[in-house]
Amino acid sequence: MSKDIEYIIKHLPPDTASVSLRLSGDSENLALVRRVIDASLNHLSISAALLNDLKLATTEACTNVIRHAYKFDTSKFYDVEFQITDELLSVELLYCDPGFDPNKIPTPDLTKMNEGGLGVFIIRNTMDYVKYTTDPETGNVSLRMVKLLNTAPKSTEA
Secondary structure, eight states: OHHHHHHHHHTOOTTOEEEEEEEESOGGGHHHHHHHHHHHHTTBOOOHHHHHHHHHHHHHHHHHIIIIISTTOTTOEEEEEEEEOSSEEEEEEEEEOTTOOGGGOOOOOTTSOOSSOOHHHHHHHHSSEEEEEEOTTTOEEEEEEEEEOOOOBOOOOO
16 A cells, blocks of 8 residues: 555645645644644545544654654754645655654553653554655654545535
8 A cells, every 4th residue: 555655645636735834843833733734624525533633643743853853942943744635635744853763663552551652653553654764864854644535625515
């Protein structure tokens, strides 16, 4: 399935809606991210549960950047790029985190409920495609998350 999603991403139609945000490492920006998702998907007939899942996964990804990569340093910035079609939502986070290795993210022990440590688990279990790309030389990280929506635009007929 991941190869299919990679193909879809590379061949998005020219009329794909895109939204780009450049955000500081301030957790107050998380509300803006959630509002952008709401506004971007408003024209589609998706369930409230799916919409909440998408906001949760994206917020968790942003929170990980703010907390772990930037340690709440509001002088550091990251980019969030949304691509929206009737069929999918693609979210890409671009940030700097030298030494980050996505292969070293531990799988949480769900029998012991600790505060924190579930963000990547939530992302991987909510989204259809999750891929980290890192550049060890620059410390740049890209996190691409895609959710297939399998929906159609809302009817505008009265």
